[in-house]
Amino acid sequence: MREGARRRITARIVETEAYLPEIDSASHAYGRMTARNRSMFLRRGHAYVYLIYGAYYCLNVTSESADVGAAVLVRAAEPLEGIQLMSRRRGTVRLNDLLRGPGRLAAALGIDWRQDGIDLCSPGSALRLATGTVPKSIGKSVRIGLSREVDRVLRFYERGSPFVSGPRKLNR
């Protein structure tokens, strides 16, 4: 859920990827804490935002206790409320393309560095998590776009959802 001055955006998360503590060399938190990854070490439920390819922000939710570097990348979501605003930000009216992919999702929600490190579980946060409809069937696959740790099955998605990203082959 994203609440701005104008209006509210609500989206239902349909695809995520996990990045494990300590042993996952594909994780931004691998090795040691740095300027970029420091919010990955916040207690579970906080935002870790990073910029990829100098062009797209990506939103993660931290997933472990304080001082442990781990997070879940939010890769795709189903648009529920605020579709007009998301369409304007994304430059498309195609519902399936508004939130499909981590860069697109962040753009549609207006996410940037101002959200890095915020508490996503606080009722007062302009960006926050809420309970919603649980997927009927959850599929899993390897993670997308990595050059390391390519065999770990840590991507999870709602089976059959048209709002999920990735190649068809991974979405069975």
Next chain:
DNA sequence: AAGAAGATTCGCT
């Protein structure tokens, strides 16, 4: 101080 790589997306063929 400089260079390489990157949890992506878009447009063109």
Next chain:
DNA sequence: GCGAATCTTCTTA
């Protein structure tokens, strides 16, 4: 399907 765009971060190739 493939390559470019674009810039921050980390490493020192």
